[in-house]
Structure formats: C-alpha cells, structure tokens
Amino acid sequence: MNIQIPDHIAAIKSYQPGKTIPQLREEYGWDRVAILWNNENTLGYSPKSKQAVIDAYDTINYYPDPASVDLKKALSKRLGKPENQIVLGNGSESVLMLAIRALCSGEDEFLTSEGGFVIIYNWARINNVRCVAMPMTQGYGFDLEAIKSRINRNTKVIYLANCNNPTGTGISKAELDNFMQHVPDHILVIVDEAYFEYSTALDPEFPNSLEMDYPNILTLRTFSKAYGIAGIRLGFGVGHEKIIEAMGKAKLTFEPTALAQAAGMGALNDDDFLKETIDNNTSGLKYFYKEFDRLGVKYVPSYGNFVMTVWKDRDQVMHVFDALMKRGVLVRPLYDPIAHCIRISVGRPEENEHCIEALGEVL
Ligand SMILES: Cc1ncc(COP(=O)(O)O)c(C=O)c1O
Missing domain, CATH: 3.40.640.10 (Type I PLP-dependent aspartate aminotransferase-like (Major domain))
Structure with a gap:
C-alpha cells in the first residue's frame, strides 16, 4: 500500500478493543457481575x-x-x-x-x-x-x-x-x-x-x-x-x-x-427517572466512602458518578484490577500520570456491595 498516512494520524495509537462482557463472562464464569468501568447509568434509562x-x-x-x-x-x-x-x-x-x-x-x-x-x-x-x-x-x-x-x-x-x-x-x-x-x-x-x-x-x-x-x-x-x-x-x-x-x-x-x-x-x-438516578448516585458515593474508609482504601472525593481510588503503585493497581475481574467486578485502571489509581463507577446498590465485598476479599 503506497498511500501516505499523515504524520499526525500515524502518531496516534489505535484503539485496542478489549474483550466484550459476554466473552469475559464466558472466560470467568461469573454468576454475578458489576459493570463499574465506564461511568454509565446502571439504573438504565427512562x-x-x-x-x-x-x-x-x-x-x-x-x-x-x-x-x-x-x-x-x-x-x-x-x-x-x-x-x-x-x-x-x-x-x-x-x-x-x-x-x-x-x-x-x-x-x-x-x-x-x-x-x-x-x-x-x-x-x-x-x-x-x-x-x-x-x-x-x-x-x-x-x-x-x-x-x-x-x-x-x-x-x-x-x-x-x-x-x-x-x-x-x-x-x-x-x-x-x-x-x-x-x-x-x-x-x-x-x-x-x-x-x-x-x-x-x-x-x-x-x-x-x-x-x-x-x-x-x-x-x-x-x-x-x-x-x-x-x-x-x-x-x-x-x-x-x-x-x-x-x-x-x-x-x-x-x-x-x-x-x-x-x-x-x-x-x-x-424528571422522575433523573431524580432516581441522582439520588442513587449520591447515596452510592456515600456508601463507597464509608466502606473505603473501613477498608483503608484511599480515594479522592468526587463530583461525578464515579470515584478515583489511589493505590501504592501500578503493580498493586493491576493486582486489584485482576482480582476484582475474577470476582465479576469491572473497574478502570488509569493511565499516566495517574497509573497508580483505579476509577470505580457508582452502580446499583447491589453492584456497589458486590464491589466492596470483592475488594474486602482482595485486601
Ligand atoms: C468529562 C467527559 N466529557 C465527555 C464525555 C463523553 O460523553 P459523551 O458520551 O457525551 O460523548 C465523558 C464520558 O465519559 C466524560 O467523562
């Protein structure tokens, strides 16, 4: 192929698609899953x-x-x-x-x-x-x-x-x-x-x-x-x-x-669905903060529908990420200069509890 890709496009890394949730479910055989990696609304939609x-x-x-x-x-x-x-x-x-x-x-x-x-x-x-x-x-x-x-x-x-x-x-x-x-x-x-x-x-x-x-x-x-x-x-x-x-x-x-x-x-x-979503988030964040404090997990208080947790180093991040994944909890390890952090989205109460239960086991 002889077509020249301009330098500013060639320099960008291609998106590397990860495994899909059905593929991961098959690989890990989860009986329950908490999808907390994309800051989505896990209550659904109106x-x-x-x-x-x-x-x-x-x-x-x-x-x-x-x-x-x-x-x-x-x-x-x-x-x-x-x-x-x-x-x-x-x-x-x-x-x-x-x-x-x-x-x-x-x-x-x-x-x-x-x-x-x-x-x-x-x-x-x-x-x-x-x-x-x-x-x-x-x-x-x-x-x-x-x-x-x-x-x-x-x-x-x-x-x-x-x-x-x-x-x-x-x-x-x-x-x-x-x-x-x-x-x-x-x-x-x-x-x-x-x-x-x-x-x-x-x-x-x-x-x-x-x-x-x-x-x-x-x-x-x-x-x-x-x-x-x-x-x-x-x-x-x-x-x-x-x-x-x-x-x-x-x-x-x-x-x-x-x-x-x-x-x-x-x-x-x-507006009812919007209110339900917002209330779920406010109480979900409170729950996370209380449980993170109990488990000794460091975090940055958040104004969003997610919270960034702070770990010792990248090795610990990947260890926690892998261990949560095995337990059906999907979270987001971050990138430089916050590669020592993991972002966790707020989910439904049962997903948040699943996450905390899994974190407790990992720690
Ligand atoms: C700060 C910020 N801006 C924009 C977006 C993108 O949102 P949209 O789905 O509307 O493209 C996101 C999505 O995660 C976000 O976190």
Whole structure:
C-alpha cells in the first residue's frame, strides 16, 4: 500500500478493543457481575426515552431533522438559552471535536491538564492541533494557575472538565470566575460538564457555567450519564451564537440521528427517572466512602458518578484490577500520570456491595 498516512494520524495509537462482557463472562464464569468501568447509568434509562425511540423508528427511512428543531426548543426551554446558542452532536465528544474542527487551524494550540478525559488529547491531535497538557495539582485537580501561565499567542482553546473524569475533582465558582477574568477573550474556554446533574446534587454551590456571563465559554453537556442513553450518542454545546454557527457548519449534516433526537426528547420528559438516578448516585458515593474508609482504601472525593481510588503503585493497581475481574467486578485502571489509581463507577446498590465485598476479599 503506497498511500501516505499523515504524520499526525500515524502518531496516534489505535484503539485496542478489549474483550466484550459476554466473552469475559464466558472466560470467568461469573454468576454475578458489576459493570463499574465506564461511568454509565446502571439504573438504565427512562421508559419515556425508550417509547420515543420506538415511535421514531417508524420514520427511519427518512433523514433526521438536520437542525434538531424540536430538541433544541426543548433544551432552550430547560436551559433558558436561545436555540441559536445550542449545537447538538453524537455525544459531547463529537461536540468537542466540532469545536476544535471549527475553530482551530495552523499554529493554534489546545491547552488543558494532564489526567483528564482520555479522548480529548486525541481529538486535538486528530485535527492536527498541538495539545499542551499541564501537570495536575497535588490533589489531582486542574491546576488553573499553571494553565493560565502557559497561555501564549498560539493558545486558541482551553479545555476544563468540571467535574473532571477520571479524578472526580471540581473547580469552584470563584476559581472559575477568577480564571475567566485572566483569560483573554479571544481564547475559547470549553467547560465540559458531562456530570453536571450529579455535581449539583452533591454540592448546591457547584458552578453552572451557563449562568456565567463570558462570551468565550462553551459549555458541554451530555445525555450519556444521568439521562442514561450513552449507547445512542447525544450531547450538546451551549455558547455564543457565532461559535455555535461555526460549529454548525463543521457538523455532519444529519448528526445526531433521528433516534437520538427522539431519545433525548423522551429523556427530557422524565424528571422522575433523573431524580432516581441522582439520588442513587449520591447515596452510592456515600456508601463507597464509608466502606473505603473501613477498608483503608484511599480515594479522592468526587463530583461525578464515579470515584478515583489511589493505590501504592501500578503493580498493586493491576493486582486489584485482576482480582476484582475474577470476582465479576469491572473497574478502570488509569493511565499516566495517574497509573497508580483505579476509577470505580457508582452502580446499583447491589453492584456497589458486590464491589466492596470483592475488594474486602482482595485486601
Ligand atoms: C468529562 C467527559 N466529557 C465527555 C464525555 C463523553 O460523553 P459523551 O458520551 O457525551 O460523548 C465523558 C464520558 O465519559 C466524560 O467523562
């Protein structure tokens, strides 16, 4: 094959698919399993979302509404933002990709922190944008001072996750305000709030970047977490209309799909399911903290639907990971510079108990 793959694509490591859950189940012969490795909603999804998808199925011979008019209207009402300040995509990762694709070119740099959501680094690189990641604070948070000090004339986009996945750390309103006041307004600051519904339940003071008055903030939200429809792919961005218009131009015409738009409409109509999910998370985290304290497991308190546990070193991480896997508990060992940590998602009460029981045996 003689076709040259551009260097910036060739340099990216391919995704290495792991074994599927049915394959693992067969290999280990589990009689029960706790899937706590992807921060998914293990309570499921709203029946209203399911019904909306079933109803929409009858239209799948037609292309979806490319402007997602109904869903934008519903979101606009819920968020108190005009429709022209909202863009929808195949998950918030796609919306992040849209922002980079629409705004960055040439020498532009994407500035963020180490220890963040693992795919962000690739989305910058795939678009041939230099990605600069600053070290984290001692407490595994985004070091806003370090990020500020690294801004230069090439900086075009800054990415902050609030809360951050996988560390679970948050940025307070005062910290975010202070940061924004120091960032020149020609730099876009992406505030990824994938876990917002959980964060605000855990802390009523948790900042809502939609309420902050900065035209250079782009807020990302998703239906994959609290709304429970990760498999259908739906997320959105909210920002200045000029940014949203540019992102709309870079979007695949028929993204998101008709079924995703319908699922989102259904999900937005079910506050009972949302509340049940959030309550399950708040009590699940409390349970984990109590049990981790009892077992002597170190952890970082979280604003998400997961908690990062901290171990001695990588060997111990892999030992714990393997031993939990044998017992049907699936968790996520992390990567540099947090390769001594394991992220555990909050599941249903019986899954959380299964996890703690297995951890107790391992330790
Ligand atoms: C911080 C953060 N942002 C974005 C996403 C991606 O969400 P989506 O499923 O909407 O693409 C995740 C998923 O884990 C996440 O943790």
